Amino acid sequence: MAGRRGQATRQKLLTCLDEMLSSSPYRDVRVIDVARRAGTSPATFYQYFPDVEGAVLELAEEMSRESSSLSELATDRTWTGKAGWRTAEELVDGLLSFWRENDAILRVVDLGAAEGDKRFSKIRSKVLGGITGPLADSIGKLQSKGKADPDISPAAVAGSLVSMLTSVAGQQKAAQSWGAKKSDLKPNLAYLLYLGVTGRRPSR
Amino acid sequence: MAGRRGQATRQKLLTCLDEMLSSSPYRDVRVIDVARRAGTSPATFYQYFPDVEGAVLELAEEMSRESSSLSELATDRTWTGKAGWRTAEELVDGLLSFWRENDAILRVVDLGAAEGDKRFSKIRSKVLGGITGPLADSIGKLQSKGKADPDISPAAVAGSLVSMLTSVAGQQKAAQSWGAKKSDLKPNLAYLLYLGVTGRRPSR
């Protein structure tokens, strides 16, 4: 449905859109600006995408494909003792850097999902589900061994913890206003994650 | 700088803008629609606000003023035993309903802050600070009594916990996709909050 040259322009438009999203408010991103930056015309943009939102969805789907690597940070991991602490640290680290690399598009996905747009909600679920799923499994297993609180819902706890991580990740610039040092962020997130999953304080 | 009639139209425009934000994507909110809904003309809108964003900032500031009531949910509260559990429950409950009542504007504030707009960041800090501040104090006090982990940063932990609550609150519709029941949400958030503040599982 598209030739070689066409694919290239299409991809260039997507790249320029991504840059645009990183540098100006979503509300102000215009087709004409994206096209100009890509060295082409608005008409070309409309040949490949229905509108800005449509193109953003493409970007989001691309990102959600890349997010599958996040699952590895949460599947088949131990949550006991010092190895458990390392699991928490690595998960926080991986998630924060993924967010830093894709902050612009993730912002828009979050907004779309919060506004009730099913297409964005679905993408968001896919990205987060890659972590919450395995994490909930881990909690469930700890629970069945009597090592975690029996009254909690693994899915709800996992979802909430991942929400915490993504929310902090998305507001990293603003986070300093809490009065916390930037270097404090990661270890304290790992602390809360470990605590939430296991119900116990980490042994570092 | 403004008469009685003027105040009324201005307020009506703000109200209509709020409704608009609740019913359509922020990106698609147009001055002309707000004006029409308020039974007036675009020119009138521009008499009171520089643009949509300017008006949104007004709404956000109004909301941040109302948010001061949130502070009470976190100041001078006990975090020990069953009373501590009630503190957590009430904080979760209050925050979730505040978010539900103001979800539209809070969404936009979050976006603006994430995009690096200082004006929105400031408002967001003010709203969240009303809770994170007292909460960090509580954690600090527990810490000095040896009742909480000495290695954590109260500010970072409090900020992260509040981020968790607000993030979940902002995506309440999407939250069911985790596979968790809606009724599970509040108790499990309270669990994580109590756990994060005290370092111990709640005694319910």
Add this chain to the structure above:
DNA sequence: TACTTGTCCTGTCATGTCGTCAGCTTACCG
């Protein structure tokens, strides 16, 4: 090289929003 073919790009146009100004309407007061 010249020609053909199908893909790809863009000039142009109708439509609609933005943001401003001059001038009209309304409310209030002496």
Add this chain to the structure above:
DNA sequence: CGGTAAGCTGACGACATGACAGGACAAGTA
């Protein structure tokens, strides 16, 4: 009831949107 100032709006130039028809370009053929 007339004057005055506050408040509102029609109208306008500028710009973005989205659609189409036709021009430009790469690649294959002779």
